[in-house]
Amino acid sequence: MIKVLDNCTSCKRCISLCPFNCIKLVNSIAFINDSCNECGLCVDKCQEKAIVKCENKSNELKEYKSGYKGICIFTEHNSFQLNDTFKELVTHAFELKKKLVNRKISAILIGDNVNEIADGILNYGIDEVWISDGQNLSHFNEDVIAHLAAKIIERQKPEIFLGLATEYGRSIFPLIATKLKTGLTADCIAIDIEEESEDLVQIRPTYGGSKLAAIKTKKDYRPQMATIREGVIVGAKQIMNKIGKKIFIDDVPSLNSKYQLIKVKKQLFEISSIESSKIVVGIGMGAQSPNTLNLVKEFAEKINASLGATRAVIEAGILDENCQIGQTGKIINPDVYIALGISGAIQHQVGVLNAKSVIAVNINPNAPIFKIANCGIIGDVFEVISELLCQMKN
């Protein structure tokens, strides 16, 4: 919970900042009401450091939900092959295993005729693959797949259950978590194990301010579930010695699915250019005016860069959705990222944390983007880009 301390000076800064309007002055001290969402913006911005976040004391008194051990990952596939980012999930599991004693890594695989996919999973050194194989288990039968996954989890009791935050993962994981009545954190940009408690720490941007939130699942809820963004870790490599085994789950009664496939239209989507380019130019609201935009496009073409944008610019219809960079857009790994007129809220920062160099141009010297930039220029985007183009002509 968020608490206001005695050194509050009634400056009212937090009141004007609160995105949820839940602070007011009571007896000259800031008072936070029940609508507080713990976004932490007031904690961040209070200049007197008079607002703090306290531990959730009630959790400490609880008992752990017993018998839950092990790390489990969910396999996304299209019946023919593993999702190509599955190997990232494998890396996440192995990283957690380093900090947990004697834990097995297992994978849940549900589908129709999936034996070869199971072999593919074992090639990554997974200890066990729990398999449910049947004809009504195509990926679109989300109701049955979630039902089976939940039954398998209830039986096998892993303490951690992870999936990737693909469109599919974001659709099916909440189904499974709700069935299990357990906690699920969406779109983590990192996960970790807290040393003493061995609890899973689920990290994602908070939606107010410039901080990351470390989220945990209360002790009496298990498994701890999370979906993780693609692109935040390097995928695992296959290993030579397969040691794991397949366990077939045949005895869970299935259901009739509510979904029936009528037809499929295969489309070929190219990987969006911002994901494959070595140089990416990001456009923020400080660079979206028509004159500036044209100049920026010219500049991007000259340096062979792809164009990306912040959520606000996409919302304004200036660039297409698949150019969005950030927590709710793409996470990219270019060699050079040039942020133009972008203030750099945390949701945007996490999109480019893996860029090798970051260049930022912003007229505001306090823009948070400068904190993650190798090289920053305080100035007007139009002027800076004009000067760069001018110098490049020489």
Next chain:
Amino acid sequence: MRIIVLVKPVPTEQSFELDSQSNNLKRGNANLRINPLDIHAIEESIKLKEKYGGEITLVSMAPLNSESVIRKALSYGIDHGILLSSASFSGSDTLATSYILSKALEKWGYDIILTGKQSYDGDTGHICPGVAEYLGIAHISDVREIIEIKDDTIIVRKYFQDDLLQLQVKSPVIVSCGKGLNTPRIPTIYDRIKSLSTNVIIWDDIDLELDKEKIGMIGSPTYVDSLYSVDVSKENRIYHMSDKEGIKEVLNLLQIKH
């Protein structure tokens, strides 16, 4: 047809582009707006009403001070509004919220439920599948087209990876709507005037007969343990525009990587 739209008021400065100029954030209800993707759900619900008849009910779980934002949503041509509000709801994560919404939906009755794909504050996208699970109905996240509603099935299109699927799904369903689904119309003057007299029903935890262990912070399995800043170990060099060094450095960085 009983068409329900689930909406959520969210803070206006979601882009947080102006975060560094935080002194300019406005006070009062100007701070809140209807989640943009919920507006696409509202538009879709109006199209369904035009095609199949029936009534549209807006349902929102929000603090009482967001009533004016709810009223704004009603001006799109909505027949009924229900605000779910109680101090005991605050601190609810998506599991608790899905439970609360589902109890309200069971109480009111529904034939089809629509909502935005994700809200611009939490961005989880959990509500559509979460509510589906509590109600025991099918869900379609990010529906791309509602082709037809028949007696006990609905035909929809959605993506799986790169494929566009056409599915027949047993009714009733809950669908979530993204930006690409439609282009929201602007409310007519007639609809705006009519909405002024639309009654907003307010239900709390007692009206919904909720199990208090399943709502609010008590009913939420996840919690924010701590907040911390991004750890960036980059060499950081900031220049002013008037300083030629900055331009030189940028050109250097571009040439080396080129």
